[in-house]
Amino acid sequence: MRNCTFTGNTAELGGGIYIVWGSTFTVTNRTISGNSTSGFDSGGGIYLHGGVMTVINSTISGNSASDKGGGMFKSTGTTTVKNTLIAGNTATTSDPDVSGTFTSGGYNLIGDKDSATGFTNGSNGDQVGDSGSPINPKLDTLKANGGPTKTMALLTGSPAIDTGSNDNAAGLTTDQRGAGFVRIFNTTVDIGAFEVQGAGAPEIGVQGKSVSIVNGDTTPSADDDTDFGSANVATGTVDRTFTIKNTGDADLTLSGDPKVSIGGTNKDNFSVKAQPNSPVAASGETTFVITFNPSATGDRTATVSIANNDGNENPYTFDIKGKGTAPAGITVDPTKDPDHHRSRRHCRVHRGVEQPADGRGEDQPLQQRHI
Secondary structure (H helix, E strand, O other): OEOOEEOOOEEOOOOOEEEEOOOEEEEEOOEEOOOEEOOOOOOOOEEEEEEEEEEEOOEEOOOEEOOEOOOEEEEEEEEEEEOOEEOOOEEOOEOOOEEOEOEEEEOOEEOOOOOOEOOOOOOOOOEEOEOOEOOOOOEEEEEOOOOOOOEEEEOOOOOOOOOOOOOOOOOOOEOOOOOOOEOOOOOOOOOOOOOOOOOOOOOEEEEEOOEEEOOOEOOOOHHHOOEEEEEEOOOOOEEEEEEEEEOOOOOEOEOOOOOEEEEOOOHHHEEEEEOOOOOEOOOOEEEEEEEEOOOOOEEEEEEEEEOEOOOOOOOEEEEEEEEEEOOOOOEEEOOEOOOOOEOHHHOEEEOOOOOOOOOOOOOOOOOOOOO
């Protein structure tokens, strides 16, 4: 079985795969992730109970067992593992990644072998962690990375990149994704089902209120905080915080000066209160804050621009808007005395304060002012 993904399965034993006596099974270029056991059982990803199994250039990660062997549990039988990544699994009792006795075909990455045998760090090209010092494989989440099936990409700096054995991958022309994704890139094969195809690349995205803002968006909305709402022209300001995410596998560099700039019709009504950090590591994020301070009433619009090193989204832009509102006015109700003079003793100023009409004060014209 090759070039496929097993995910989202649950069983008492072997959430992803269960192999019994008399079976001969080969797993090649395959991802096993997001599977689990129910009750108190072992082998979240794979359970081998007799038979013969060979695992080649596969990724087993993100599985869980309620007992042992979150990634793979071997009770009996024979299991040979080559160029395979088994890390990032969990188990309630022990042995989160592998449990049992295995035969290493070399060049595997085992996150935490715990009590399992057959894998030795530094021997036969194997990279093996333990409970005191597990290996972080630097894997992305299971998602569409091209090809017909979902895979788990190797992120920048992954110890699985270019550390497999080409001999173990003999006969494989593509990684799990199939046509267009060669199995051996940059001279040496990667460990696992995914082959990094070139130098890593950043991928920028921006969110407001955890909602993605599309590059080039021209329709500000309160849903993603690009519509700042209303602010008083005299006294009001509104702050909004936005998040820049790098979902790529290389550092994202914000190359502008300033990093986030504001242009457009009413650019002076918006300012960047806090600039983001740069660079943004792969799978990392940073934030920036924009302040809306209207200079006039009515709709005020501008465009945010973020220069960066994402090859197809530079610059990253989106429109923002806010509405300026007039300050509360003062109304004056003058009344006339019997001699038709305007007198302060007969005035009421309505803004929460009333002038006493106690008969004191000299008669004079009243000037009306707006504050």
